[in-house]
Amino acid sequence: MKTNQSTAVVENTLNTFQSEVKFNSDNAPAENPIILRALGRLKESQIKENPHAGFKNHGSHNTHSKSLW
């Protein structure tokens, strides 16, 4: 199930790991498609003004319809 991203939630759940994290360039080079997608999702996560903006597609989903993600 896709979930709501209110400003309050963003403030509460942004973790401290973000400021400390550095990708291991051997295992996680910037051109890796998975890393690129993760960075894209990070940007989406940081869209605070519109709770539902930035998602890849339309749907919220629960676990048993999560292929709609």
Add this chain to the structure above:
Amino acid sequence: METSIQWLPEIFDENSSLKFRSPFHTFLIKVASLCNLNCSYCYVYNSPDKSWEWKPTFLQDVTVNQISFRIREHVIKHDIDEITIIFHGGEPLLAGLDRLKTYVQIFSSVIPCKVLYGMQTNGTLLDKNFVDFFIQNNFRVGYSLDGPKEYNDKNRLYHSGKSSYDDTVRAIELVHSNSESLKTFGGLLFVIDINYEPAEILNTIKELGVKCANLILPDGHYESPPPYLSKNDLKYGKWLYDFFYLWYNKYPEIEIPYLEQIITMMIGGFSSAEEIGSLSVDFIVIDTNGDIEAVDTLKIVGREATSLNLNVEYNSLDDALKHPAIFSRMSGFNSLCKECQACEYLSNCGGGYIPHRYSKENGFQNTSVYCNDLKYLFLKMKEYLFVKQ
């Protein structure tokens, strides 16, 4: 609201949790209360909650109208500009094309905002007419398949015992046959089994030409643990890491949302899925009889966890927002047990998926039954992807 299950901790900070409350934006509608498959792990038909036996087989027009007006009421009250309706079952295609058309017509005409449609199906009944309907109404449809035939046949069989594999694959191929129908493809969903080889699953996904496939952990909780789960041997954690490693290094073009959500959370983002992370869950389930439920997978716990004693005939959707089964998932970390709240992986995990946290003694005030395995996965992924600080 009275409930016998412990949804919240004994000390619950109501005030600080209020800021996480949200109106509903996604409505998972049960359109069929039966299925043409008899999957051994099914959380609807092979679960302690047998309410499907007395619920209407299909969503009736009168109930669709009641649901539509409740959603309309909710949309107007909360000034919502876009919602998603997901058709679910049972097997939603059993409702047939005429019913599905009627449902869409009613929802789209009554609800005064943009309505996006989705469906989760086993695909066995899919034909070109359904596909055309999906295209015309901009559906996004997910298909369930557990990997290669040998794996899929272990659990996903017809009631006769016949394999469903070929029929689901035919549906996936049909949807992939042209660019218009491909736009309706939401992805593949597969339930893992730690006896399966990750390579076989990933190979099958690749051979089918599927670009997005999501994994799901077997249902289970402390009273009815997932198969093979043991507190000390971390079988699930190891399997998940093996799967991650292979996918990451050999199949990076395939999106595996569950794992990608974890990576995103590790770099400071959020999971947009309810099973991991801790953002507010802004969806609601409505059954074929109009009953309002928190999340259908709670059926693995039993009727006492599924039933909110709310129905669209008598209750607004705002009534549901007042139920602890709902608002406990719109309370940030406040509704989690002490152990979760103190955990170093809290922001990666958010307590895991709610049905996995259930025990008779503590209700949902537990860590996930997969807790140790998830910690192992997080640790190994961090070690692999990031420079140690």
